[in-house]
Amino acid sequence: MISVRNINKSFDGRQVLFDVNLDIQEGHTQAIIGRSGSGKSVLMKHIIGLMQPDSGHITVDGIDINIIPYAELRKVRRNFGVLFQGGALFDSMDAFENVAFPLRTFTSKSESEVRAEVMECLGMVELPDVGKKMPSELSGGMQKRVALARAVALKPRYILYDEPTSGLDPETSNTIDELIKSLADQLNVTSIVVTHDMHSVLNIADRAAFIHEGRMHWTGTIEDLHASDDKVLRRFVKANEYQIGV
Amino acid sequence: MKISNELKVGLTIIGATVIFILGVRYFEDLPLFATTYELKAEFEDAGGLIPGNLVRVSGVSVGSVNSVVISQETGKVEIGFHVDRNIIVTEGSYAIVTGIDALGAVRLDLFLGSPSAPQIPEGGLVDPGKGSDLLGDLSASAPEMFDKVSGVLDGLDSVLAEAGTMLSQPESDLRRTMSSMESAVAELDALLASERGRVDSIMSNVESVTGSLDSAMGKDGEKVSQVMNHLGTTLTTLDAELARLSSVSDNLNVLLQKLNEGQGTLGLLINDPTMYHKMDSTLDSINSLLADFESDPAKYLGEMKLVDLF
Amino acid sequence: MILNPIRALGKYSQLLYHAFGALPEFGTYRVNLWQQMMRIGIDSLPIVMLAAAFSGAVTTVQTAYQLVSPLIPRSIIGSIVVPSMILELGAVVTGFILAGRVGARIAAELGTMRVTEQIDALEAMGLNSIGYLIVPRVLAGIVMFPVLYVAASFVGIGGGMLVGHFGGFVPIGEFLEGAREFFQPFDPVFGLIKSLVFGFTITSISCFKGYNTSGGAEGVGRSTTQAAVASCVFLLLADLVLAATLL
Numbered sequence: 001m002i003s004v005r006n007i008n009k010s011f012d013g014r015q016v017l018f019d020v021n022l023d024i025q026e027g028h029t030q031a032i033i034g035r036s037g038s039g040k041s042v043l044m045k046h047i048i049g050l051m052q053p054d055s056g057h058i059t060v061d062g063i064d065i066n067i068i069p070y071a072e073l074r075k076v077r078r079n080f081g082v083l084f085q086g087g088a089l090f091d092s093m094d095a096f097e098n099v100a101f102p103l104r105t106f107t108s109k110s111e112s113e114v115r116a117e118v119m120e121c122l123g124m125v126e127l128p129d130v131g132k133k134m135p136s137e138l139s140g141g142m143q144k145r146v147a148l149a150r151a152v153a154l155k156p157r158y159i160l161y162d163e164p165t166s167g168l169d170p171e172t173s174n175t176i177d178e179l180i181k182s183l184a185d186q187l188n189v190t191s192i193v194v195t196h197d198m199h200s201v202l203n204i205a206d207r208a209a210f211i212h213e214g215r216m217h218w219t220g221t222i223e224d225l226h227a228s229d230d231k232v233l234r235r236f237v238k239a240n241e242y243q244i245g246v
Numbered sequence: 247m248k249i250s251n252e253l254k255v256g257l258t259i260i261g262a263t264v265i266f267i268l269g270v271r272y273f274e275d276l277p278l279f280a281t282t283y284e285l286k287a288e289f290e291d292a293g294g295l296i297p298g299n300l301v302r303v304s305g306v307s308v309g310s311v312n313s314v315v316i317s318q319e320t321g322k323v324e325i326g327f328h329v330d331r332n333i334i335v336t337e338g339s340y341a342i343v344t345g346i347d348a349l350g351a352v353r354l355d356l357f358l359g360s361p362s363a364p365q366i367p368e369g370g371l372v373d374p375g376k377g378s379d380l381l382g383d384l385s386a387s388a389p390e391m392f393d394k395v396s397g398v399l400d401g402l403d404s405v406l407a408e409a410g411t412m413l414s415q416p417e418s419d420l421r422r423t424m425s426s427m428e429s430a431v432a433e434l435d436a437l438l439a440s441e442r443g444r445v446d447s448i449m450s451n452v453e454s455v456t457g458s459l460d461s462a463m464g465k466d467g468e469k470v471s472q473v474m475n476h477l478g479t480t481l482t483t484l485d486a487e488l489a490r491l492s493s494v495s496d497n498l499n500v501l502l503q504k505l506n507e508g509q510g511t512l513g514l515l516i517n518d519p520t521m522y523h524k525m526d527s528t529l530d531s532i533n534s535l536l537a538d539f540e541s542d543p544a545k546y547l548g549e550m551k552l553v554d555l556f
Numbered sequence: 557m558i559l560n561p562i563r564a565l566g567k568y569s570q571l572l573y574h575a576f577g578a579l580p581e582f583g584t585y586r587v588n589l590w591q592q593m594m595r596i597g598i599d600s601l602p603i604v605m606l607a608a609a610f611s612g613a614v615t616t617v618q619t620a621y622q623l624v625s626p627l628i629p630r631s632i633i634g635s636i637v638v639p640s641m642i643l644e645l646g647a648v649v650t651g652f653i654l655a656g657r658v659g660a661r662i663a664a665e666l667g668t669m670r671v672t673e674q675i676d677a678l679e680a681m682g683l684n685s686i687g688y689l690i691v692p693r694v695l696a697g698i699v700m701f702p703v704l705y706v707a708a709s710f711v712g713i714g715g716g717m718l719v720g721h722f723g724g725f726v727p728i729g730e731f732l733e734g735a736r737e738f739f740q741p742f743d744p745v746f747g748l749i750k751s752l753v754f755g756f757t758i759t760s761i762s763c764f765k766g767y768n769t770s771g772g773a774e775g776v777g778r779s780t781t782q783a784a785v786a787s788c789v790f791l792l793l794a795d796l797v798l799a800a801t802l803l
Contacts, residue, residue: 090677091674
């Protein structure tokens, strides 16, 4: 259970988040949608403590991550797996090493155990034989899948996805969506998907939160989203449908 | 076998440490592996010695100076230095600071004592030597020498200054002396001009001798030795002639002296106006005689021809 | 405007504070430390030694050129070249080369990791990114710079000596005699201190610049340039401060 309470954030005097509230229920897949620059990625970084709010609090499983010391925050973060927009694979390591990295750093597993788990994770993202390749040798979609394998390696309770389908062709986008869905089912994790891709939201999410110009404009289930007559939300959804239609 | 990063880094660090330690020991004039032996010496004057300067035995570097400090108690300069442990510094050894301070090349020369004498213990005191090398001495005594030269120059200066003031006063003795000397020299000049005739005749004698020598050589070579004998006597005569010239000069000197003192006829001549007038009239008559001679030389030359024929 | 440098100094000190706070977590950066020692230290050896050899040689030739008086012994060349190498050139030549080579590399590496969110990824995993990325680089700088300094001084003196000998300026024996005559035991100690400070200065400034990169590929380029320039400037400043305080 993650709850975001009255978050305000500004950069260099320009406010990007205004009094944002959000509750993310255990076991759900929560989509955070909005136009580019609406502040949804900033909100996501607040959730894992990569950014500190100017005011407001974020609690993860009842722990206020804004007041605990850094060492404690790092423990809380180990409950999270994060898939960054560009994958953020360590480019000094090959795909196998990337996935093995959290296992080696945070567990005392033997080398053979690590190997077995890495292969399992790579199998889960349907890339069992890219282990020896460097990130630069992989396509954008493959990089994201390896990054996903790395994000789930420690069996996190929460997985955060930052624009998982942006910059990918529709077919690869579908593959990623399927992966997110199957991971949610298999590992029973709480997923938070930050995206502007309505197609993928309708595919994978249970709930959606719409951020407009730094404010939490609308929250509800996917069913509510279809039924909503909010003008701004409808415009956003329609613009996406138009894009998809083309 | 692939060498791991740890091993490569470790080896490099060890290598650098070894180079550093050995390098510093080398430049500190410490033997690379052997140990050294600390000694001290006390001097009145360190002569520009600084830590790091070499210590030499018979011109071989065996160590270097560690410290140069002025002792609070004795007021002397205490020099600490180290030498190679192989060098046995015995009682009776002594140390001297040598080299030229101005060039920065100062060192400590160590003169070892008798090998049979007991060794000076670690940290012991080595005697300061009395002597010093020539160049060092020279540079040490240079200031003194300079003072002396300076003194002499000062004296000369004051003498010249005195002479200057004396010369500037018209009634001073020196000035009078100078003026009489001047006139004396002028007289001497005149006398030498009159003696010139004699010198000329001597020279023509020599010429004629050479001429007869020439003719003798031309006619008969055997007579040469005889001629040479003649020449010898002639030269002797010439010598005597020159001696006479010399004595004439001497006389002239005496004459000048007397002249200066106002003695003798010439002196009177100079000092007495009546004598001058008489002289004047005499010269007038000579002048008329000469005029006569010029107008009718044959009257006189008749006698002259006789001389000519001879 | 005037507050910006002060703000930067504050951020820099904060970064160093966190870095030193992460020192006890040796486990997180152990592997990285060896890797960085390789990259900063061992991989830089050839270029540092090359530059040092040439600066030693040039110092010898120039010293010989300037000494024309027959009154001055040729061994003075050694007395000038060796302390120059040990006191100044050994550390400064190494510093300048590494400001370009290592400083730029560190800033580019960390800058790219920042803009591609790799640093965020490390943090999100629960790792101390400062401890993981910056501590090993700065430590490697502090440890390996003195090593490089020793290598540079050694090769520089050797280069000067050989050029002096084969160039006909001063035979090796006289060169070394002159060097030993005026050797001050504090000189190499000062050089070591200097190289240690340079190592810290260059790596910490480059880490700071790289770690705080923003603005994509252009930002990485900017950070890289700034890291190399700032490293050089602060290296000169540190050189002066050290000379003024320790000599």
